[in-house]
Amino acid sequence: MPFLVPSESIDSESLILVLAFGDASLLEARCVFGGGAKVLARCDDIAVADLNGVRFNRCAQLAGVHKVALPLPPVGSPEFGEAITFPEKNFNFSVSLYCVQGDREAEYDELSEELLLRLRELGLRKANLIRSRSGPELHSEKVVSRSAMDFVVFPMEATNQWGVTVYVPETEAFKERSKERPYITSGISLSSRLARLLVNLSGAIRGQVLLDPFCGSGTILGEALLKGVDCVGVDRNHGSVERAKENLSWLLSHGRRGEAPPSFTVVAGDATNLRRSLGDRKVDAVVSEPILVPKLSSPPSLEKARRLVRHASAIYSEALYEMSGALKPGGRMVLVVPSIRTADGKEVVMSFDDLHEARLRPFQPAGAPRCEYPLQVSHQSTRWVRRAVYVLERV
Ligand SMILES: C[S@@+](CC[C@H](N)C(=O)[O-])C[C@H]1O[C@@H](n2cnc3c(N)ncnc32)[C@H](O)[C@@H]1O
Structure with a gap:
C-alpha cells in the first residue's frame, strides 16, 4: 500500500521528494512529471517539486524516491494543526531529518521534542514517537510496517520545512x-x-x-x-x-x-x-x-x-x-x-x-x-x- 492517504484526496501543488539515487533520481522525477512541473533541488537528498497541474499519482512511476511528502506549515503556527487530520486514538509518528550538515543527533532530538510538544498542545496525548536505530530518519519500509505518520524535516531558507509522508514506493x-x-x-x-x-x-x-x-x-x-x-x-x-x-x-x-x-x-x-x-x-x-x-x-x-x-x-x-x-x-x-x-x-x-x-x-x-x-x-x-x-x- 504505497499511498499512505488516498491519492485522489491529495490536492497539494507542491511535493517533497526524498531521493534514493541523488541526481539520477532528480532527473527521473523531471522525466516522469514532464515539462509542466518544476523540480527544484534543495539539497542532496531532498527535492521540492511544483506539480503545476500534473497529477499526483504520477509519483507511483518513480523508482528513485524513498518517500514523497506534502509540505506543512511551520510546526508552531496555528495552521499546522489544521493541515492534517490526526487519528483519534493512539498513533505512531516519526521524525525523518534530512540535509543537516552539523550535529544530526542533537538537531533530531530538538526537532522531535518540538513536534512532540506541539502534538501534546493539540490534545494528541497518545502520539507515540518511533525512533530509528539507524539514524535520524525512519526508512520508508519501517514507515509502512509500523504504520507511522512520518514527518520529514529539512533546512530551507534559514528555517525548517516540515512535511508529512504520503507515498512510499513498493520496493x-x-x-x-x-x-x-x-x-x-x-x-x-x-x-x-x-x-x-x-x-x-x-x-x-x-x-x-x-x-x-x-x-x-x-x-x-x-x-x-x-x-x-x-x-x-x-x-x-x-x-x-x-x-x-x-x-x-x-x-x-x-x-x-x-x-x-x-x-x-x-x-x-x-x-x-x-x-x-x-x-x-x-x-x-x-x-x-x-x-x-x-x-x-x-x-x-x-x-x-x-x-x-x-x-x-x-x-x-x-x-x-x-x-x-x-x-x-x-x-x-x-x-x-x-x-x-x-x-x-x-x-x-x-x-x-x-x-x-x-x-x-x-x-x-x-x-x-x-x-x-x-x-x-x-x-x-x-x-x-x-x-x-x-x-x-x-x-
Ligand atoms: C555488465 S554486464 C550487463 C548486466 C546486465 N545489465 C544485467 O542486469 O544482467 C555486461 C554484459 O555485456 C556483455 N558483453 C560484453 N561485451 C559485449 C559486446 N561487445 N557485445 C555484446 N555484449 C557484450 C557481457 O557478456 C555481459 O553479459
Missing part, C-alpha cells in the same frame, strides 16, 4: 523480482529498482521499442517489459542470451492479465556490430550498462583508476556509433558508466569525446536547469567503484 516488488527470477547474476546485474529508474530516464513508453545491446541476464529489459515497452536484447555470450530469455518469459508469466503483453527478442551478437544482429531496425530508446569495473578491495591510486576507466571507455566508444545508428532521431540513450573514487579522494569518471560525430548530444529536459553529466547515481555510497549515468539524445 518489495523490486526486491522480489531480483530474488525470485530464474537466473540471478548478482555479481554483474544492477538492481531491478535502478534498472527501472534507467528505463524511466529513457522516456520509453508502452508500444515503443527499447534496446539493451549488453543485456546480460536482462534486468533492464525486464523493467521495460513491465512498463509495456517491447524489448530487444543483444549479448555476445550465448549463455546470457538464454538466461535473459528465461528471465523475461518468467516476468511476463507473472505479469498482470488483461493487457496485451509486450514482446521481446534476445539474440547473440556483438554490440560493436549491431547491424549484423538488427539489420536496419530502429529503436525508440537504448538503455545499457556495458561494463562493470572489477570490485576493488581498497581505494585505487589515481593512476590505477584512470587505467580502469580508460579500459572501460574503449568498449563504450566502440559501441557508441552502432548504438546511435540503431536509435531513431529524438530517441534517448541511457548509459551507466563507472565512476571511481581514488585513495586521495578524487573521482575518476568516464566521459565521451565523440558525441557529436556519433550524432548524439546530452539530453536536457524541457523547462529545467541544465543537467551536468555524468550524474552520480548516489551521493551516499561508500564504495570506491560507483555508477554514474549519461542520458544522450539522438540528433
Whole structure:
C-alpha cells in the first residue's frame, strides 16, 4: 500500500521528494512529471517539486524516491494543526531529518521534542514517537510496517520545512523480482529498482521499442517489459542470451492479465556490430550498462583508476556509433558508466569525446536547469567503484 492517504484526496501543488539515487533520481522525477512541473533541488537528498497541474499519482512511476511528502506549515503556527487530520486514538509518528550538515543527533532530538510538544498542545496525548536505530530518519519500509505518520524535516531558507509522508514506493516488488527470477547474476546485474529508474530516464513508453545491446541476464529489459515497452536484447555470450530469455518469459508469466503483453527478442551478437544482429531496425530508446569495473578491495591510486576507466571507455566508444545508428532521431540513450573514487579522494569518471560525430548530444529536459553529466547515481555510497549515468539524445 504505497499511498499512505488516498491519492485522489491529495490536492497539494507542491511535493517533497526524498531521493534514493541523488541526481539520477532528480532527473527521473523531471522525466516522469514532464515539462509542466518544476523540480527544484534543495539539497542532496531532498527535492521540492511544483506539480503545476500534473497529477499526483504520477509519483507511483518513480523508482528513485524513498518517500514523497506534502509540505506543512511551520510546526508552531496555528495552521499546522489544521493541515492534517490526526487519528483519534493512539498513533505512531516519526521524525525523518534530512540535509543537516552539523550535529544530526542533537538537531533530531530538538526537532522531535518540538513536534512532540506541539502534538501534546493539540490534545494528541497518545502520539507515540518511533525512533530509528539507524539514524535520524525512519526508512520508508519501517514507515509502512509500523504504520507511522512520518514527518520529514529539512533546512530551507534559514528555517525548517516540515512535511508529512504520503507515498512510499513498493520496493518489495523490486526486491522480489531480483530474488525470485530464474537466473540471478548478482555479481554483474544492477538492481531491478535502478534498472527501472534507467528505463524511466529513457522516456520509453508502452508500444515503443527499447534496446539493451549488453543485456546480460536482462534486468533492464525486464523493467521495460513491465512498463509495456517491447524489448530487444543483444549479448555476445550465448549463455546470457538464454538466461535473459528465461528471465523475461518468467516476468511476463507473472505479469498482470488483461493487457496485451509486450514482446521481446534476445539474440547473440556483438554490440560493436549491431547491424549484423538488427539489420536496419530502429529503436525508440537504448538503455545499457556495458561494463562493470572489477570490485576493488581498497581505494585505487589515481593512476590505477584512470587505467580502469580508460579500459572501460574503449568498449563504450566502440559501441557508441552502432548504438546511435540503431536509435531513431529524438530517441534517448541511457548509459551507466563507472565512476571511481581514488585513495586521495578524487573521482575518476568516464566521459565521451565523440558525441557529436556519433550524432548524439546530452539530453536536457524541457523547462529545467541544465543537467551536468555524468550524474552520480548516489551521493551516499561508500564504495570506491560507483555508477554514474549519461542520458544522450539522438540528433
Ligand atoms: C555488465 S554486464 C550487463 C548486466 C546486465 N545489465 C544485467 O542486469 O544482467 C555486461 C554484459 O555485456 C556483455 N558483453 C560484453 N561485451 C559485449 C559486446 N561487445 N557485445 C555484446 N555484449 C557484450 C557481457 O557478456 C555481459 O553479459
